[in-house]
Amino acid sequence: MKKALRFALVAFVRDVKSGELAVLFGALVIAVAALTAVGFFTSRISQAIRAQAGEVLAADLRLDSGRIPAPGYEAEAHARGLAVAHLISFPSVVYAGDASQLATVLGVDGAYPLRGQLKIAAVPYGPAHPVTGIPAPGEAWADSRLLARLALPVGGLLRLGALELRVAAVLDYRPDQGMGFADLAPTVLVNAADLERSVLLGSGSRVTRSLLYAGSTEAVDAYAAWLRARKSAAERLTDASESSEQMKSATERSGRFLNLAALVTVLLAAVAVAMAARRYASRRLDLVALLKSLGASQRFVLGTTVAELALVALCGALAGTALGLLAESGLAWLVRGLFKTSLPPPSLLPAWLGLGTAATMLAGFALPPLLQLRRVPPARVLRHDLEPPPLRWGAPYLAAAAALSALLYVLVGDPRLVGYAVGGLAGSALVLGMAGVALVRVTAAVRGGAGAAWRYGLANVARRGRESVVQIVAFGLSLTVLLLLALVRNDLIDEWQRSLPPGAPNHFLINIPPSDARPLAEFLTARGVAPPVLAPWVRARLVSVNGQPMQGRMPKTDRGRAFAEREQNLSWSEALPPDNRLVEGAWWQHPDPAQPLVSVASEFQDELGLKIGDRLSFDVAGESITATVANVRKVRWDGFRPNFFLLFAPGVLDASTGTFMTSVHLDDAQRPALAELVRRFPSVTVIDVAALLGEVRRIMDRAAIAVEYVFGFTLTAGLAVLFAAIQSTRDERRYESAILRTLGASRRTVLYGVAAEFTALGLLAGVLAASAASVIGWLVATRLFGLHYSFDATVWLGGLLAGALIVGVAGTVATRRVVRSSPMRSLRDV
Amino acid sequence: MQVLESRHVTKEVSSPEGTLTIVADVSFAVERGQSIAIIGPSGSGKSTLLAMLAGLDLPSRGTVLLNGTELTSLDEDGRARLRAGHVGFVFQSFHLVPSLTALENVLLPLELGGVADAQVRAREALARVGLDARRRHYPRQLSGGEQQRVAIARAFVTRPDLLFADEPTGNLDSVTGARVVELLFEFNRELGTTLVLVTHEQSLAKRCQRVLTLDAGRLSSDVVGDA
Numbered sequence A: 001m002k003k004a005l006r007f008a009l010v011a012f013v014r015d016v017k018s019g020e021l022a023v024l025f026g027a028l029v030i031a032v033a034a035l036t037a038v039g040f041f042t043s044r045i046s047q048a049i050r051a052q053a054g055e056v057l058a059a060d061l062r063l064d065s066g067r068i069p070a071p072g073y074e075a076e077a078h079a080r081g082l083a084v085a086h087l088i089s090f091p092s093v094v095y096a097g098d099a100s101q102l103a104t105v106l107g108v109d110g111a112y113p114l115r116g117q118l119k120i121a122a123v124p125y126g127p128a129h130p131v132t133g134i135p136a137p138g139e140a141w142a143d144s145r146l147l148a149r150l151a152l153p154v155g156g157l158l159r160l161g162a163l164e165l166r167v168a169a170v171l172d173y174r175p176d177q178g179m180g181f182a183d184l185a186p187t188v189l190v191n192a193a194d195l196e197r198s199v200l201l202g203s204g205s206r207v208t209r210s211l212l213y214a215g216s217t218e219a220v221d222a223y224a225a226w227l228r229a230r231k232s233a234a235e236r237l238t239d240a241s242e243s244s245e246q247m248k249s250a251t252e253r254s255g256r257f258l259n260l261a262a263l264v265t266v267l268l269a270a271v272a273v274a275m276a277a278r279r280y281a282s283r284r285l286d287l288v289a290l291l292k293s294l295g296a297s298q299r300f301v302l303g304t305t306v307a308e309l310a311l312v313a314l315c316g317a318l319a320g321t322a323l324g325l326l327a328e329s330g331l332a333w334l335v336r337g338l339f340k341t342s343l344p345p346p347s348l349l350p351a352w353l354g355l356g357t358a359a360t361m362l363a364g365f366a367l368p369p370l371l372q373l374r375r376v377p378p379a380r381v382l383r384h385d386l387e388p389p390p391l392r393w394g395a396p397y398l399a400a401a402a403a404l405s406a407l408l409y410v411l412v413g414d415p416r417l418v419g420y421a422v423g424g425l426a427g428s429a430l431v432l433g434m435a436g437v438a439l440v441r442v443t444a445a446v447r448g449g450a451g452a453a454w455r456y457g458l459a460n461v462a463r464r465g466r467e468s469v470v471q472i473v474a475f476g477l478s479l480t481v482l483l484l485l486a487l488v489r490n491d492l493i494d495e496w497q498r499s500l501p502p503g504a505p506n507h508f509l510i511n512i513p514p515s516d517a518r519p520l521a522e523f524l525t526a527r528g529v530a531p532p533v534l535a536p537w538v539r540a541r542l543v544s545v546n547g548q549p550m551q552g553r554m555p556k557t558d559r560g561r562a563f564a565e566r567e568q569n570l571s572w573s574e575a576l577p578p579d580n581r582l583v584e585g586a587w588w589q590h591p592d593p594a595q596p597l598v599s600v601a602s603e604f605q606d607e608l609g610l611k612i613g614d615r616l617s618f619d620v621a622g623e624s625i626t627a628t629v630a631n632v633r634k635v636r637w638d639g640f641r642p643n644f645f646l647l648f649a650p651g652v653l654d655a656s657t658g659t660f661m662t663s664v665h666l667d668d669a670q671r672p673a674l675a676e677l678v679r680r681f682p683s684v685t686v687i688d689v690a691a692l693l694g695e696v697r698r699i700m701d702r703a704a705i706a707v708e709y710v711f712g713f714t715l716t717a718g719l720a721v722l723f724a725a726i727q728s729t730r731d732e733r734r735y736e737s738a739i740l741r742t743l744g745a746s747r748r749t750v751l752y753g754v755a756a757e758f759t760a761l762g763l764l765a766g767v768l769a770a771s772a773a774s775v776i777g778w779l780v781a782t783r784l785f786g787l788h789y790s791f792d793a794t795v796w797l798g799g800l801l802a803g804a805l806i807v808g809v810a811g812t813v814a815t816r817r818v819v820r821s822s823p824m825r826s827l828r829d830v
Numbered sequence B: 001m002q003v004l005e006s007r008h009v010t011k012e013v014s015s016p017e018g019t020l021t022i023v024a025d026v027s028f029a030v031e032r033g034q035s036i037a038i039i040g041p042s043g044s045g046k047s048t049l050l051a052m053l054a055g056l057d058l059p060s061r062g063t064v065l066l067n068g069t070e071l072t073s074l075d076e077d078g079r080a081r082l083r084a085g086h087v088g089f090v091f092q093s094f095h096l097v098p099s100l101t102a103l104e105n106v107l108l109p110l111e112l113g114g115v116a117d118a119q120v121r122a123r124e125a126l127a128r129v130g131l132d133a134r135r136r137h138y139p140r141q142l143s144g145g146e147q148q149r150v151a152i153a154r155a156f157v158t159r160p161d162l163l164f165a166d167e168p169t170g171n172l173d174s175v176t177g178a179r180v181v182e183l184l185f186e187f188n189r190e191l192g193t194t195l196v197l198v199t200h201e202q203s204l205a206k207r208c209q210r211v212l213t214l215d216a217g218r219l220s221s222d223v224v225g226d227a
């Protein structure tokens, strides 16, 4: 065995030097690099996104409680090195002169906010600027809505119970102002020290005390686990990851783009590895036969092969991981500034996955043909046409594909995505293969008509049969990916960014009484705002599922508990709203009001474990309504339009129940009109999401760059497949061209023949690839990303051109050397 | 003593047109140190017979005894082991490993056999064929005749009992070929290596002590010459 290892080492060094391993090694490095780059990047970015999302909580972790939290909580947080801030909030009526208004009073300490920044303005709805610090004792920052309602200028006095506070500024933005519409009343921010002195807190039951925490991911996670084990059910713990549907939705989508690119890259690289290994094995046939004739045993042949492959795997994994890390730093640099916090260091897991990928790819796709080498008949040294018994590819390749899929699943954690990538590629390969067989037959039939070079080229396509089909599949796959990248990628990314156009709504108007709906719409359109679409809006509480009270089936997660315990926003709709996609069940056509139906969002379904047909009972303003779950929707929350976890069929709720809500886009010039709106429609609540919108848009823009960058790897993998396919028939060509030249064919005739053959293969593969790219592009856009996709005829033109040019030219150029070398030398070398 | 014996060796292959007999009932024995030539027109089955004699392939019927060991009773690895100790090859197309230097090519069988002073012996063998100065050259940097001399050094470096050569001069011009043939017979004399040469060149065959003629797979004559 030692002998075999040494021989393997020597052979490895030799093969590396001679470039024999170049394609195999290159494909491996690309796969590992793509996986690690994206793996490292997504692991780091997801940590950073969490910190970013923390802005929406003004902290990384937040504990809300109706009582004063146990002092041990804070002591433990300090002991773990976390920063802590305190927040007290309660509803209270505030007065300015004779005017009064219900407001949410927020008392904060100097540490607030732990994440993000407060913004204040000098006049209501005026231009705002960020500040550090909080209101001084005796002062208050009130939001525009409150000041507009009270007709109170900045500098005026606000009465809050026995307290008199001077309004020092307009509170324009605070990070935790939320999107959940929970804080419906306007806000006034005060110094907590003032509140502790006032008697207001004595009133008790409505006061919420919150502890805000921030720190490193590990410390926060550990503390959250510690707290979760101790806190009472009445204390609600929220972490950053569940804070904003919009932010999560945008980052998930970009993560999916990145992962998809990495998946396709790995799978393509696997194809390249398989092809390169086949050629490598076939080029080793002579060496193995010679070794055997010199007395090498099968075990020796096997040992050297496996050992050499292991060396390739190790070096490929190392080089790939290093390249991946490098690429990842580039990626991190590209998205710099996307995160206010610096990116946390990457975890080591992707490096192991890289090694695992390299090993799996080689074991699965390279080992089978190489193992076959031990069966090379030694008599091949005398009769060159003797070959090992043909390998049955099916079983080992299937096993390898399954192993690779499992590995990718571990990495990406999204079975649907892996399914699409593997299924898409396998499906394309199958279709390409079948079409290839058919086309080769057709080629055989038509070759009589053309000139000498074409005849020779086409005859080759037909004669090489099996090899031609393999080449068509490989060319087709790589062209498909190239076309997808060239034509569909831009569409997808544009479309994605278009889902949040410059005019995306940046204000929500809620609590619109039915009687105000029309005047409000007129008010807005009169000021140049696009006519708003009003959605009915009802607050309701879930009472029971299938007659079983919620107390009996309380979900484990805080989020699920919130769904079960808190009032939900719901609406009704005749049609499926634009940002929604059905994932289960059917949308109602002509629902019978006597048989109430409800549609639930997938998050709601998951947390509460619901299925189609479950009966949900709600308490809607004191009235009990029971509805059957008709379908499940996947909601795109990043569209900034009103969307609901729960939607009833029309007619279930009385049309007069509840209020309306809408979202509008207001530019800076239109914003001051809000002061008048709030005065004219006192019950309407305005929620400003411009800041959040800006964050989401920034993530999208930067993520789009990151996606383009990762697609670079995919492109390289596609080219590797192309190259491997061109290489695969090189030796045969060398021999053939030597014979033709010996027979008197000029170099030029032979070269034209080669060019004709590659161009024909490229054209065939190009047409097939264009069809595949259209179908895959459509599937990916509509199924995976919920985007609109329009078919584009230029893809066929692109396919034909790319096929003829890339395959034809690259193939001819790559083979030119073979044709050039002297026939004598070529014949002798075989 | 007989170093090689062929008993009723027959090779049949199945083809679309039915069973094809390539070598038919060939029997002969070779004494140690003898040089024999197998001649016959192209396609008469010479290479096929050689493959079976060297244990590279198995006959359909009949047996081959190499150094008294029945090849048909061994598995592929057993035959490989036997070759490693006792058999050398020289081929028409040289079969040097293109990515190995001349010296490394000669080292190959020694390394496979795990010989201790491999380097020294390989250098000696290369020097013996007059190519020590070219030891760091790769096959593509050598002429055809030089390549074949490296192949001869590789074949004799293990001091085999038997050397099989299939058309050793087939790819060489007559002058170069003569030099190669000279080397083969020198080794035959110095080391007592038995030579089994397949050739269609009369001049080469005439130098052998015995000439077997194969005709359509059958042994048609067995002439002991005067060499």
Ligand SMILES: Nc1ncnc2c1ncn2[C@@H]1O[C@H](COP(=O)(O)OP(=O)(O)O)[C@@H](O)[C@H]1O
Residues within 6 Å of the ligand: A383, B013, B015, B022, B040, B041, B042, B043, B044, B045, B046, B047, B048, B049
């Ligand atoms: N495995 C095989 N299958 C089919 N035909 C074979 C096989 N081996 C040899 N032949 C045929 O047997 C004949 C003899 O071949 P060979 O031994 O190479 O002849 P020679 O070396 O005398 O020129 C040739 O016609 C060859 O095509």
Ligand SMILES: [Mg+2]
Residues within 6 Å of the ligand: B046, B047, B048, B166
């Ligand atoms: Mg022959």
